[in-house]
Each structure stands twice: as structure tokens, then as C-alpha cells.
Amino acid sequence: MANETVLLVEDEKLIRWSLANRLTKEGFRVLESDKGAGALKALEETQVDLLLLDYRLPDMDGIQVLREVGKRFRDLPVIMMTAYSTVESAIEAMKLGAFDYLNKPFEMDEILVTIQKALETTALKRELGRYRREHEERFGLGNLVGHNLKMREVFDLVRKIATSSATTILLQGESGTGKDLLANAIHYASDRAKKPFMTITCSALPETLLESELFGQEKGGSMDAGGTKKGIFELSDGGTVFLDEVGEISENIQVKLLRLLEDRTFKRIGGVADIAVDVRVIASSNVSLEQVAKEGRFRKDLYYRLNVLPISLPPLRERPEDIPLLVKHFIEHYNREFKKNTLGASRSAMLALTEYSWPGNVRELKNLIERVMILENKEVIDVDDLPREIIGRQAEEDIEQRFELPPQGVVLEEVERSLIEQALKRAGGNQSRAARLLGLTRDTLRYRLKKFSLEGSEAQLK
Ligand SMILES: Nc1ncnc2c1ncn2[C@@H]1O[C@H](COP(=O)(O)OP(=O)(O)OP(=O)(O)O)[C@@H](O)[C@H]1O
Ligand SMILES: [Mg+2]
Known part of the structure; x- marks a missing residue:
């Protein structure tokens, strides 16, 4: 010193x-x-x-x-x-x-x-x-990218409830839609920001361990490990507890949780005294909790108690307009992390990305950008840098779209003629190549050229 x-x-x-x-x-x-x-x-x-x-x-x-x-x-x-x-x-x-x-x-x-x-x-x-300031920066609302109307509604709602006295919030959305990120943002935008924020993934622990993690354990309890252990609710007094995947908790813990949400008190395992705490509980589920409750796997009373302030994050496929923003956001993120200079994605790459269905939502998109930026050292991410499943779908959809029959119908001969002209143009007038583009033999193509009186066309002479 x-x-x-x-x-x-x-x-x-x-x-x-x-x-x-x-x-x-x-x-x-x-x-x-x-x-x-x-x-x-x-x-x-x-x-x-x-x-x-x-x-x-x-x-x-x-x-x-x-x-x-x-x-x-x-x-x-x-x-x-x-x-x-x-x-x-x-x-x-x-x-x-x-x-x-x-x-x-x-x-x-x-x-x-x-x-x-x-x-x-x-x-x-x-x-x-x-550390707290850094954390606040990292998890502030400003880190949540989204322009989509539903997303903006979510952000507005979060701003309102973050500083309100609301103590229970339910976040729902498919895996990878940003529930973790949002729970953090709610905490750090609230008056509780200087108090602890604790997360527990309910599905990750066996029942007895989860119970003692949440509520603590008094000396002499069934898992006696020496002294008294405080649980997460007690340790985060004044702050926020994020119960991730709440739909997975057992009946016994559901009962204790309901009581905590209603009276703001609980007992440690093996304890007799009621302990009062002031915690905000943010629960999340990536499946519909209402459905789980309907099927009898989750107490209805607890579901209603949790559902006082529900927030739903829409899946990424329902907000494709956010994809370019997210791509930019993640490219900037990995530029900083990997010290790279990627500028963006090409038009065709972006098209493929916006047309893909993203079953893993934002997480899948983030991981993809990370992978491409590690593997390809390019200034501009192009469609060839994207994995097959993403481009594949776009190509299929392209074909489907181009050949969709318009409501008023078509004149097939005109379509045929137009396609032959396009193929010739793209093949630079080379008949064999044009035939290949159309799935025809050279002779068949010649026959059609005659039929449509295209044989004298400039392109054909080359
Ligand atoms: N709107 C967004 N803006 C920026 N990054 C986002 C956004 N949504 C999600 N992310 C990022 O995507 C990744 C996945 O998000 P998150 O972990 O919050 O999803 P989740 O809904 O909790 O998923 P799970 O149900 O699988 O736990 C994280 O790295 C997160 O930072
Ligand atoms: Mg999560």
C-alpha cells in the first residue's frame, strides 16, 4: 500500500x-x-x-x-x-x-x-x-435493437414499468428472442439498478437444489451442509430475481413461489421464521405458459399471478425489417471484439438473410454473423459466405415467386418466348449455354427459336 x-x-x-x-x-x-x-x-x-x-x-x-x-x-x-x-x-x-x-x-x-x-x-x-457502469452500458435498453412496431411497443412498455412499483413481470418469446437481454435491461433501467440482479435457470437444476438456491436453507435441513445458507430471494433483497424458464418448476416450488409473490414472504428450507423481502420477480418462458397451465403442468393461480404484466417478444421471422439493423449491430460488435473491419453485407446476402425463417431467432443470427466473421475475412459479407440452409431457402422461394401464376392468368407462349430471350441474353447469345439454362437440348432450342422467329436475332449470331 x-x-x-x-x-x-x-x-x-x-x-x-x-x-x-x-x-x-x-x-x-x-x-x-x-x-x-x-x-x-x-x-x-x-x-x-x-x-x-x-x-x-x-x-x-x-x-x-x-x-x-x-x-x-x-x-x-x-x-x-x-x-x-x-x-x-x-x-x-x-x-x-x-x-x-x-x-x-x-x-x-x-x-x-x-x-x-x-x-x-x-x-x-x-x-x-x-463494473456496474460497464454492466449498465452493456445491458441498457439502448442495446436492444429493433424498429418493428411490436418491438417499439415492448421498449415503451419496458420504460414505463422499469421505474414503476410493479413487482412481477412475465417475459414470453421463443428461444433466442431476447428475454435474457430484456430482463437485464428492465433491472438496470429501474430504481433497483444498484441492488443485485440474480438469474436462475429453473430447468437447469434438480428440484431440491433449485428450492434451496431460491429460498435458502437452515442448519439441520435435509441437505445439511453446515451453516445456514441464504437463498437468491434473500440475497437480492431490494433488487431483481430473474426466473428463467419458470414453466419447468415443480408443484412444490410453484406453491412457495406463489406465496412469495402474494405476501412477499417465505421460509427457508428447514426454517420456521417468515422472511420478508422486497424483490421484483421477472419470470420467463419460451413456451406459452398459458398452454402449460391448461395442460395441468403449471398451477393456474401462479400463472395468473405471474401474468399481471406480460411482455411478448415476437419471433424474428415476424419482424424481418429488424434483420438489417441487427446485422449491422452484430457486425459492429464483432468488429470490436475480433478487431476486424467488416463494413456490412451485400444486397444479395441481406436479401437471403431477411428471407430466412430464423428458427433460433436473434441468437441464430448473432451466431451466424460471428461465424462468418471468424471464417471469412471479408470487407463485405456476400451471399456465398452464408451457409447453405440460408441461401437454399431463398433460391427455392425465388423460383416459387417468379413462377407464381398471376390472378389474371398468362399466355404461355409469351412466357416461353420471354424466357428464351432472357436465357439467350444471359448466355451472351451462346445457344448451347442458353439451352442449358432452360433445361433443353440445343436442337430443341433451335426448333423453338424458329417457332418464335427469334433465329435471326442478334444474339443468336454470335
Ligand atoms: N433486440 C436485440 N438486440 C440486440 N441483441 C439481441 C436482441 N435480442 C436478442 N439479442 C441477442 O441475442 C442473443 C440471444 O438473446 P437472449 O439470450 O436474450 O434470448 P432468450 O430469449 O433469453 O433465449 P432462451 O429462451 O433460449 O433463453 C443474445 O446474445 C442477445 O444479446
Ligand atoms: Mg434466456
Whole structure:
């Protein structure tokens, strides 16, 4: 812990001298002041990492200084020292945000340990703040791409409910439509953002383990593993719990969950006391929970309780207009991640992408862009870079579309003539190639050319 700056505010010279001496020996840079006003001035002028503050100073008392520091230097850790300790002043100092409170006379080692702890805690807090900001950026609503009307309605709704007091939300949508992303966005857009966000995938754990993960376990419970274990609901008090694939939970847990949603209380496994929590529950399902309830595999009362605020994410095939936006978004994402310079997708590639049905929804699209960008080092992603299943479908659909019989019907001979002309043109006048494009022999083509009096055409002469 070397080279950190400690501001030592103490009017008793001897104490100040001996403290400064020891702290300097430990490698700290020490600034000294014998008055409150001087201390505040020093804080204005220099970067200080920790404040050691005497309670009694000649010009103002330590509590006043602490109050000022709280207003102007919010993240600065303060350790109070006094010879006139009373419980009240200690409580007041802590309330005002002091890190700790030491009674004189104190042992040097004691104060060093406290300083160390204060600096470590502050560094951790800073780290946590940074992490949280990054996380908020990553999971903010701004990361959800979508222009489709239904998607915009979803975003509007999310903005409204995120900061509301609504405690239960049900997210439904096929796999890969963005339920996880949305649950995160709801949490980080809410007043609960600074409290925990915990996710549990209900289908991933066996029943007993899921129950103890959710509700915790008291010593002596059936899976006694030593002490009492807090569950997710307790640990995320004040925050949000995301119950992914809620349709998979057993009857027993459904009953406990219903009670939690109704009374906001629960019991740990093996516990007798009711524990009250304030959590927002976001449940998700990639199948229709209503259907599961109808089939008797999910309690109807719980379904109704969860369904107070339902949000449905439409499958990607129902919002093809979002595909170009998503493609751009993911290309930018992987450009950053893989340090590449892909500019975009060609028109024909984009056409194929928008016409594909995306059974795996946005996840499938994201994975595809990732794969193409790893394998093909191209500036522009072209249709040839896409896997068969995607191009294949487009080609089939193309044929179907081009040959659909119009409502008013056609004159077959005209169609035939037009196709022959097109084939000749595309083949650059080469009859053999044109015949191949039409699935005819060269002789048959010649016969038809005669029939349509096309044989003298410019193209044919080449
Ligand atoms: N609208 C969107 N904008 C940007 N990225 C998205 C969007 N929707 C989904 N994604 C991305 O697609 C991937 C899949 O989304 P997510 O995990 O949220 O789906 P899910 O609905 O939870 O799927 P599952 O039911 O399989 O758990 C994630 O990487 C997510 O970031
Ligand atoms: Mg998910």
C-alpha cells in the first residue's frame, strides 16, 4: 500500500508527530493540518486518498468537517479519532459516512490495520462502481435493437414499468428472442439498478437444489451442509430475481413461489421464521405458459399471478425489417471484439438473410454473423459466405415467386418466348449455354427459336 496520501488532521502536536512518523515509515505520503478549515483547503488542493480526522479541533468540530467532506468529496474514506468518545458521536460519525471510529489512546498497529481496510474497501467500491457502469452500458435498453412496431411497443412498455412499483413481470418469446437481454435491461433501467440482479435457470437444476438456491436453507435441513445458507430471494433483497424458464418448476416450488409473490414472504428450507423481502420477480418462458397451465403442468393461480404484466417478444421471422439493423449491430460488435473491419453485407446476402425463417431467432443470427466473421475475412459479407440452409431457402422461394401464376392468368407462349430471350441474353447469345439454362437440348432450342422467329436475332449470331 505504498504512496497513498493520507491527510492527518489533529491539533495535538505529539500525537500528530508520532502518527505522521509512523505512516511515513509505512510508505504513505502524509499531509498534516491542525485545523478543520486547513484540512478542507488541503483537500481542495491535493489528491488525498484517506482522511484521519480528530473529533475535537480548535476551529470546528470533526463532525462538521465530516459533513463538508460528505458533500464535497464523497468517495473519500474518513477515519475519526477522539479521546472523548461517546456512543452518540460514534453513531453520528458513522451515519455521516465515516469509515470507522477509533478511541484514543490507540495502538499504532490498530490504526494501520484500519487505514488498510479503508483503502481496500474504497478501491473495491470504485471497482464495483466501474463494473456496474460497464454492466449498465452493456445491458441498457439502448442495446436492444429493433424498429418493428411490436418491438417499439415492448421498449415503451419496458420504460414505463422499469421505474414503476410493479413487482412481477412475465417475459414470453421463443428461444433466442431476447428475454435474457430484456430482463437485464428492465433491472438496470429501474430504481433497483444498484441492488443485485440474480438469474436462475429453473430447468437447469434438480428440484431440491433449485428450492434451496431460491429460498435458502437452515442448519439441520435435509441437505445439511453446515451453516445456514441464504437463498437468491434473500440475497437480492431490494433488487431483481430473474426466473428463467419458470414453466419447468415443480408443484412444490410453484406453491412457495406463489406465496412469495402474494405476501412477499417465505421460509427457508428447514426454517420456521417468515422472511420478508422486497424483490421484483421477472419470470420467463419460451413456451406459452398459458398452454402449460391448461395442460395441468403449471398451477393456474401462479400463472395468473405471474401474468399481471406480460411482455411478448415476437419471433424474428415476424419482424424481418429488424434483420438489417441487427446485422449491422452484430457486425459492429464483432468488429470490436475480433478487431476486424467488416463494413456490412451485400444486397444479395441481406436479401437471403431477411428471407430466412430464423428458427433460433436473434441468437441464430448473432451466431451466424460471428461465424462468418471468424471464417471469412471479408470487407463485405456476400451471399456465398452464408451457409447453405440460408441461401437454399431463398433460391427455392425465388423460383416459387417468379413462377407464381398471376390472378389474371398468362399466355404461355409469351412466357416461353420471354424466357428464351432472357436465357439467350444471359448466355451472351451462346445457344448451347442458353439451352442449358432452360433445361433443353440445343436442337430443341433451335426448333423453338424458329417457332418464335427469334433465329435471326442478334444474339443468336454470335
Ligand atoms: N433486440 C436485440 N438486440 C440486440 N441483441 C439481441 C436482441 N435480442 C436478442 N439479442 C441477442 O441475442 C442473443 C440471444 O438473446 P437472449 O439470450 O436474450 O434470448 P432468450 O430469449 O433469453 O433465449 P432462451 O429462451 O433460449 O433463453 C443474445 O446474445 C442477445 O444479446
Ligand atoms: Mg434466456
